[in-house]
Amino acid sequence: MKLLPLFGLATTVIMTAALAQQPAAVTPSTEATPAAVTPLPPSGPATAGDAKAGQAKAGGCAACHSVDGNSTDAQYPKLAGQHERYIQRMLTNFQSGGRDNPIMMGMAGSLSQQDMRDIGAYFASQHAIPGVADDTVIADGGPYQGKKFYEVGENIFRAGKPANGVPACMACHGPTGRGNPGPAYPSLAGQHAAYTVLKLKFFRDGGVWGQHKDVANDKDANTIMAGVAHDLTDQEIQSLASYIEGLHPADAK
Numbered sequence: 001m002k003l004l005p006l007f008g009l010a011t012t013v014i015m016t017a018a019l020a021q022q023p024a025a026v027t028p029s030t031e032a033t034p035a036a037v038t039p040l041p042p043s044g045p046a047t048a049g050d051a052k053a054g055q056a057k058a059g060g061c062a063a064c065h066s067v068d069g070n071s072t073d074a075q076y077p078k079l080a081g082q083h084e085r086y087i088q089r090m091l092t093n094f095q096s097g098g099r100d101n102p103i104m105m106g107m108a109g110s111l112s113q114q115d116m117r118d119i120g121a122y123f124a125s126q127h128a129i130p131g132v133a134d135d136t137v138i139a140d141g142g143p144y145q146g147k148k149f150y151e152v153g154e155n156i157f158r159a160g161k162p163a164n165g166v167p168a169c170m171a172c173h174g175p176t177g178r179g180n181p182g183p184a185y186p187s188l189a190g191q192h193a194a195y196t197v198l199k200l201k202f203f204r205d206g207g208v209w210g211q212h213k214d215v216a217n218d219k220d221a222n223t224i225m226a227g228v229a230h231d232l233t234d235q236e237i238q239s240l241a242s243y244i245e246g247l248h249p250a251d252a253k
């Protein structure tokens with residue numbers, strides 16, 4: 001008898017773990033290659049970021065990204081709630097030219113790996129403020145006639161476009177778009193739609209971050225999103241971006 005409650009507890013733990021896994025497990029993943037792990041910058045000599053130290057180092061970022069990372073101008077991505085290691089990876093890429101942006105190359109130029117992790121930890125500790133998804137009914141006589149604008153993206157986010165080999169976004173970015181800090185799938189939830197549109201078009205055109213000029217088989221290059229976005233139409237990209245901007249953490253199921 002004494003064993004029973006313990007057994008019950010163990011079952012609950014196992015069931016909870018199984019439930020937590022479920023959204024990813026039921027996702028129809030039709031991509032040709034299995035999801036690869038994102039290459040991350042080597043963590044040494046930098047150790048886990050210190051959010052307090054990062055706050056002090058992020059002062060120069062506020063002009064564009066705002067103090068808490070919730071930028072108000074859509075040309076500057078929101079950093080609030082973004083994962084520490086993803087921020088470190090992007091700053092490393094801006095610094096080395098593996099992600100081509102003259103403004104951010106200048107901003108990242110003098111940062112050490114430890115600065116990047118501290119700044120990453122600071123923005124990771126902030127909360128993204130979501131926007132609003134566009135629910136205008138589509139009336140263009142096209143394939144999505146009659147649907148609400150964001151629903152096209154919602155459907156692709158959750159189920160992909162199996163006929164075209166586009167995997168469900170939530171398989172890697174999570175059902176709520178919060179990403180996964182482990183292998184550094186970025187958080188997308190609440191991001192400005194205009195920024196997301198630009199990035200998805202970049203990926204659709206074969207854009208790759210971490211690829212350095214004249215380096216064959218660059219180990220920093222991440223081709224995942226180029227493989228994901230190749231078959232999205234402009235309308236699907238805009239709808240995905242609208243859905244993502246409206247994703248609230250509370251949309252959790």
Ligand code: HEC
Pocket residue numbers: 057058060061062063064065075076077078079087090091100101103104107108119186
């Ligand atoms: C003068 C404006 C400006 C300032 C100041 C600035 N940034 Fe940026 N940042 C940008 C722009 C523009 C982009 C988008 C680049 C792109 O589209 O590739 C960006 C992108 C980023 C990204 C990539 C976000 C993502 O979701 O992929 C990170 C991380 C970032 N900035 C961090 C910082 C940090 C840290 C600082 C301070 C040290 C900083 N930025 C200062 C303009 C700025």
Ligand code: HEC
Pocket residue numbers: 035036038077089156157166167168169170171172173184185186187188196199200208209210222224225228229240
């Ligand atoms: C197999 C995993 C995987 C799938 C599926 C996936 N992504 Fe991604 N996504 C990534 C990774 C990894 C990155 C970061 C790339 C890097 O670090 O160079 C990323 C980056 C992004 C970015 C850039 C974020 C930023 O802050 O700049 C956007 C936008 C994005 N994904 C949207 C999507 C959408 C929309 C879908 C579904 C159509 C999707 N992703 C499906 C793995 C995935």
